[in-house]
Amino acid sequence: MAKPLKSSRIFVRGLWDDNPVLRQVLGICSTLAVTNLLVNTLVMNAGLIFTVTMSCLTVSLLRKYTPMRIRMMAQTLIIASYVIIVDICIAAYLPDISEALGPYVGLIITNCIVMGRCEAFARNNPPWPSFLDGLAMSLGYSAVLLTIALIREPLGFGTVLGFRIMPAGFTPWTIMIMAPGAFFTLGLLAWFLKAYFPQVTETNKER
Amino acid sequence: MKKRLFSIFYMFLLTLFFTSVVSAVKLYNEERIAMNQEVKLLRIVLHVLGIAVQEGASPQALSQVFSERVKEIAVKERPLYIGYAENGETITGYAFPVGGQGFWGPISGLAAVDPSATRLLGVAFFKHSETPGLGARITEAWFTKQFEGLSLDPIAGEQKIFYLKAAGTGQAANELDAVTGATGTSRAVESFLNRELDHFLKGIWPEVKKKR
16 A cells, blocks of 8 residues: 555456455445346445445545544545435436335445445545545456446346347246346356456455 | 544534435425326226226326226225226226334235225235335235135134135135245235224224215
8 A cells, every 4th residue: 555556557456356256355234235127236336436425535534634543434424425315316216226225335335445435445545546446446347347247237127227138938037036046146246257267266365 | 532533523414414415305205206106096996997998097097087087085084096997987986095013114005996885996005115026026916916805704603804825725716825935914914904994894884974
């Protein structure tokens, strides 16, 4: 963390090398919960991207003033505020999706990715790199969720974003709608990544 | 000491600032959220009464149908929704709120009975905090559909109007499928819905009959 990181490096880390879901195995709960329909995934991703980037930015802006011993409390407050704002906005403008996402938007507060990035990066780095780091990490999270949703929705419902893509005779796989479907998909993805791109996993020791 | 005081002061200011922002956002959107919930209630009342509405109908269209086909009255301080046929005169059913303690938190829903209160027209749950994918499946169509047409006369010698049994093991007409993997939620639904239906039949229905 000592030397400043280049923006491109921050992005490569968030999206690939230190991908929060596949490499750091964070945010699994929401990954399992909101990936059965692409539309839910997209809204969840938007919420997480907003929360992580804004929280990282705020924590970084306040990093010189926040007393060390209460920093976790301050971070939690900042994160919770952004999450509640997201939750209110979704409930106001996208009521159906708000219902489908249920408690998971509120649970972004406890999503380890947010606090993890604030603690590991934002509190020691200037605002701009922190903002980029938050953006990169949440995009990394989003990319994995979208991939899983793109596997689950066609197999579980036969659709993508509600449009039928599977042939008429296709029998939906009920397991793909349920959490175990995501568990298998996520496991296979992580295994694939570890098996074919093993060299980068060793660079990540931040947890 | 000074450091500690600063910590308290700092946290106080930070909390003040962020809660103000959150409150402002909440206040600004409050009306909209309340409207969303009202529309949701209208939709569910129409649904349990079996009044068809177009898929994706606008909130205005919904309240239009609602005002034409449903009359809301209060019986014993509880709301009762009377459903009318398209001619606006024939009563097609009565809907009333039901609710109780679920596995994780309170569950609210609606039930509707036919004009003679001998059969259920339908039930729907709209507010709960059950586990998504498990207990929350009580809101799914396969679960609520089982209640349509259920006889409200308890079978002789039985105390409950219906029972929830492990999926596929129900024998009698009043033995419905529970949600697999959500025994707690299923038990809770069986308990409070039976109680609420009983309460309606014994406490509210006689009043409704008098008013007709």
